[in-house]
């Protein structure tokens with residue numbers, strides 16, 4: 001079979017680039033897009049080249065960044081503009097193929113196999129020129145025969161560059177790269193690999209599928225096929241919606257959380273938006289997952305099955321709260337909390353009719369939550385709130401559902 | 415150097431949905447007739463931003479006119495320096511509530 005032609009297109013320092021496009025003088029100063037400092041979303045989301053040179057890293061707090069670089073200019077994020085330019089770029093990619101799969105707001109895979117323009121390098125160069133001329137932004141493009149190598153290629157040279165990883169050059173380009181450059185090699189996998197002395201992608205391939213299988217189970221086989229360029233995962237068609245795998249929300253609160261009451265309020269607020277999005281998608285969750293990060297940025301993630309598949313806040317939130325409290329150490333300060341509903345099934349697959357009394361009650365709650373959804377749809381997300389959320393408005397005065405942006409779905413995640 | 419100059423535009427909307435700019439008013443109030451315009455699709459402006467672009471013939475020269483559906487504004491590339499970058503503000507730490515660990 002002939003090789004596929006796959007591109008991965010990555011918009012370079014996307015948020016910062018959009019800000020510099022609007023205000024070109026920002027190119028001459030170190031500048032970062034960061035959440036509102038007063039609202040404690042105080043994390044660097046993107047930075048320009050001068051800020052990078054000053055050592056600013058994405059994900060660090062404004063406070064750390066300002067210490068490294070006091071003259072750093074901070075710009076608040078404007079998600080409406082970012083979505084606008086993200087859509088325009090995607091529309092441009094769709095002129096070349098119907099198989100365009102977004103990965104986050106600023107990245108896409110494209111499959112050009114069988115398209116009139118199927119010369120990967122030529123299309124990549126054309127895209128680069130067109131995005132610059134038509135949108136005023138830059139992209140870096142990776143070209144290969146599989147999604148993993150294409151993504152790796154787009155990371156190798158930036159900004160505004162094309163990298164081709166072909167059957168002829170892949171051993172010398174890919175194998176020497178550190179293993180964490182491989183998509184889906186997260187922190188835990190990376191540490192495990194280091195422990196057995198695997199540092200490069202070449203060493204990962206050399207370890208072989210059998211060894212990786214005994215070490216990681218089924219995931220080990222996927223890792224091997226990703227590293228060796230054997231991955232055959234298709235690029236999803238742009239015409240059809242990517243099925244929702246999980247629905248989650250997280251928040252960095254205005255002040256650290258250390259009382260049960262605060263944690264409960266935030267958990268309910270997050271779960272309300274999660275359950276409302278589940279109802280929008282017509283899905284029910286079988287598992288709930290929580291994530292906490294404390295002030296030392298120590299992260300934990302835990303999940304638990306739900307007693308019944310559910311899309312109700314009143315059923316998911318208590319489970320999420322229980323899970324959080326089971327993992328919360330007294331005296332810990334929580335900086336960020338997340339609630340995620342996973343292991344989803346379409347509501348249509350659930351047997352809805354039941355005459356059990358508790359099922360009748362569930363139906364009533366379901367109608368109640370739906371009514372609240374429609375009130376919020378009409379009068380805004382803060383129109384109806386739980387009493388528990390009014391204890392400290394600085395924590396919970398957020399309309400999470402409408403502030404939500406789409407993030408990439410983790411592959412090995414739920 | 416170039417800076418964006420936001421202009422008012424007299425626009426004709428045709429029955430087919432096409433838009434034809436007929437005249438613009440510059441920031442100093444002077445008005446210019448557009449004798450011919452050509453829609454060229456999306457373009458990054460030399461001054462700042464990007465948007466839908468028309469090449470407009472004004473006094474015999476073809477000058478790009480941009481429109482951003484995001485801001486709803488029209489602009490042209492003007493002469494002069496762009497607006498300078500804002501000055502950096504010192505970081506003020508938001509005061510946390512007093513730390514009272516539970517059970518103490």
Ligand SMILES: [Mg+2]
Pocket residue numbers: 010011012013014106107
């Ligand atoms: Mg990017």
